[in-house]
Amino acid sequence: MSADLTSEGGHGAVPTGPEVPVAPAPALSRRDWPLYEVFVRGKRGLNHVHVGSLHAPDDEMAVHAARDLYTRRNEGVSIWVVQAADITASSPDEKDPMFAPSGDKVYRHPTFYDIPDNVPHM
Amino acid sequence: MPAPVPDRPATSDEAALQARFDATIAADHRIEPRDWMPEGYRKTLIRQIAQHAHSEIIGMQPEGDWLLAAPSLRRKAILLAKVQDEAGHGMYLYSAAETLGADRADLTDKLIEGRQKYSSIFNYPTLTYADVGVIGWFVDGAAICNQVPLCRSSYGPYARAMIRVCKEESFHQRQGYELLMTMMRGTPEQRAMVQDAVDRWWWPSLMMFGPPDDDSPNSAQSMAWGIKRHSNDELRQRYVDMSVPQADVLGVTLPDPDLTYDPDSGHYRFGAIDWTEFKRVISGNGPANAERIARRRAARDDNAWVTEAATAYAAKHAS
Ligand SMILES: [Fe+2]
Ligand SMILES: [Fe+2]
Numbered sequence: 001m002s003a004d005l006t007s008e009g010g011h012g013a014v015p016t017g018p019e020v021p022v023a024p025a026p027a028l029s030r031r032d033w034p035l036y037e038v039f040v041r042g043k044r045g046l047n048h049v050h051v052g053s054l055h056a057p058d059d060e061m062a063v064h065a066a067r068d069l070y071t072r073r074n075e076g077v078s079i080w081v082v083q084a085a086d087i088t089a090s091s092p093d094e095k096d097p098m099f100a101p102s103g104d105k106v107y108r109h110p111t112f113y114d115i116p117d118n119v120p121h122m
Numbered sequence: 123m124p125a126p127v128p129d130r131p132a133t134s135d136e137a138a139l140q141a142r143f144d145a146t147i148a149a150d151h152r153i154e155p156r157d158w159m160p161e162g163y164r165k166t167l168i169r170q171i172a173q174h175a176h177s178e179i180i181g182m183q184p185e186g187d188w189l190l191a192a193p194s195l196r197r198k199a200i201l202l203a204k205v206q207d208e209a210g211h212g213m214y215l216y217s218a219a220e221t222l223g224a225d226r227a228d229l230t231d232k233l234i235e236g237r238q239k240y241s242s243i244f245n246y247p248t249l250t251y252a253d254v255g256v257i258g259w260f261v262d263g264a265a266i267c268n269q270v271p272l273c274r275s276s277y278g279p280y281a282r283a284m285i286r287v288c289k290e291e292s293f294h295q296r297q298g299y300e301l302l303m304t305m306m307r308g309t310p311e312q313r314a315m316v317q318d319a320v321d322r323w324w325w326p327s328l329m330m331f332g333p334p335d336d337d338s339p340n341s342a343q344s345m346a347w348g349i350k351r352h353s354n355d356e357l358r359q360r361y362v363d364m365s366v367p368q369a370d371v372l373g374v375t376l377p378d379p380d381l382t383y384d385p386d387s388g389h390y391r392f393g394a395i396d397w398t399e400f401k402r403v404i405s406g407n408g409p410a411n412a413e414r415i416a417r418r419r420a421a422r423d424d425n426a427w428v429t430e431a432a433t434a435y436a437a438k439h440a441s
Binding site: 008010012013014015016017018020021024025032033035051052053054055058061069072073079089 | 244329
């Protein structure tokens, strides 16, 4: 029985073998709160950065929940929440052919140009 | 126990995807939610992350039992913050599991139905206030050993959640140890209380790392996928080596007559672990299994009206 237990359960060993089901069951009581993605500005001068997600009944509750969940220790000065369903992504895959053309345009980078060492301030 | 089924790409398309996945893992780059991934990888991660989340959520209960009985306002505030953090850890992890296609409410249902598990350590009762300190020191200490390598997990959302969690765990361990130091400066009764808690929690803490390596056949696959970074025994040894000097400073005795320093290896050798107890507790027959699940079920069911009210309010104001 102990065969499929792994310490990688974080707070203690948990079974990771096929006897543990993962497919969502057809739910009787599934709650229908939308999924929100949360972005936090760590401090003034920084961009908002994605930190995770949560479920909330509406936008205002999402902000409150995000505050409790992601900024318990002054991790932020501003929060954005947006429904995950409203995000448009570049493609279904993280490695996107959309970005391939920029790979061969090395002349867009300053290191492409050889400048003699004796030229100051460049 | 069925052997793990290796993921076999069915078509040449899939072979190309598999090759790209393998190359990403080999380069120690992260897999992100929208990447193609083998079904086995996805399922193993959901099991691991969901049950890690369950452990955080159920883990609030043994310490939560002492919130109203904490001996001072200072201790109460600390314990409240700690228990609240564990709720946060559970939420970060459910959030990561959802990026793999799991459904948060469904995972909670699976926990309550006993189809998914949580760490066996939380099935022991907290008999005295010293248990709060020992949990912080031992249980959160062991969690740190487990979780620090997970910050490099090959699955991006899990690794990022772990970084956030690890930043908070250090407070958990230190508040526990400080609490125990305070009790050890107290009366003989208080010192005895600490030693008693140490005696009860030490072995279950060692079991947190899972069965010995020669009894963990799936580890190799998880290692290859970069979702397991160290073997169970490696992590356990690291934990024992860290804990022994901490026990010395505190002035308690770890309940293991076989515990000795081995100068050749630089490690502490420890006695045999009672795996039958571990098996008994994780399969549902520990001292507090039924109570833990009953309370989680009550939290879901008794608070359903809050969920419904918030939903109704949101619907009314959306129009
Ligand atoms: Fe935690
Ligand atoms: Fe913790």
